[in-house]
Amino acid sequence: MPPRTSATSVLLGVIGAAHGLKGEVRVRSFTDDPESLGAYGPLHDAEGNRYTVRSARLQKTVVVVRFEEVRDRSAAERLNGRELFVDRSALPEEEDEDDFYQSDLVGLSVVTVGGQAVGTLIGFHDFGAGEIAEIQPEKGPSVLIPFSQAAVPEIDIKRGVIVVEPFAAGLESSDPADDDAPEPGTGADEEASGSGGEPT
Structure with a gap:
């Protein structure tokens, strides 16, 4: 999950273009299961606006999401590029000491x-x-x-x-190591071809 946020929040997705006329949006999800974008509770953006996932379905490389707070295409279009975060406390603890969130x-x-x-x-x-x-x-x-x-x-x-x-x-x-290699015509090359004297 690529985060670009504080230690208390983790970036879960980025909203893209509007989809259809009913307020759905395309979202690039960073969760292991893209459709589980809303599994950890309401999301928020950098300004503190809240987004509650009503539905999410996979479509090619993105997830088509309907948010409770977004009811029409005009509102959806204004969200293009908005980053979606979740409170870190809502995420499961790492099971292995070598596991981490990228925010770490x-x-x-x-x-x-x-x-x-x-x-x-x-x-x-x-x-x-x-x-x-x-x-x-x-x-x-x-x-x-x-x-x-x-x-x-x-x-x-x-x-x-x-x-x-x-x-x-x-x-x-x-x-x-390449910097230590002799240049053509010098060093080892000269030694291999002799010192320039008459052949014996």
Whole structure:
């Protein structure tokens, strides 16, 4: 569930376009079961407005939702882009100590497998090709990395650290070992071809 919120709320979905004439909307749901968007009680937006799910049905990659508080298409159209949150206290507790909500990770320090500081994790995004983590370095613009096992091999919430593999994360474009390789015509190449004297 990609959150972009406080420690007391978790982002469960984002409202998209209106659907039909009766106030239904398309919602991109971040719950494990997309149709369970209303299973944890009423939702709210960043402004504190309340949304009670009356019905939810899966349609391709989104959920078509009817909210108790939205009665016509005009009202539905005004909600396009609205983020939907639920109080964290309404969510089930993690069964395993290694389980977490992504909201637990926002604000943690990010380091490479070699211990080099990268920055602070500030959020998650999903543009349709997999979850992306956004990291804010100490200086400069934020960077996006894939939130995958290869790119993020270790998460230690107790220590407050997220470990990334820089090559898999796209933070480094080439293996540092390549920098030590001799350039063509120098070093090992010259040794292999001799010192330039007459062949014996």
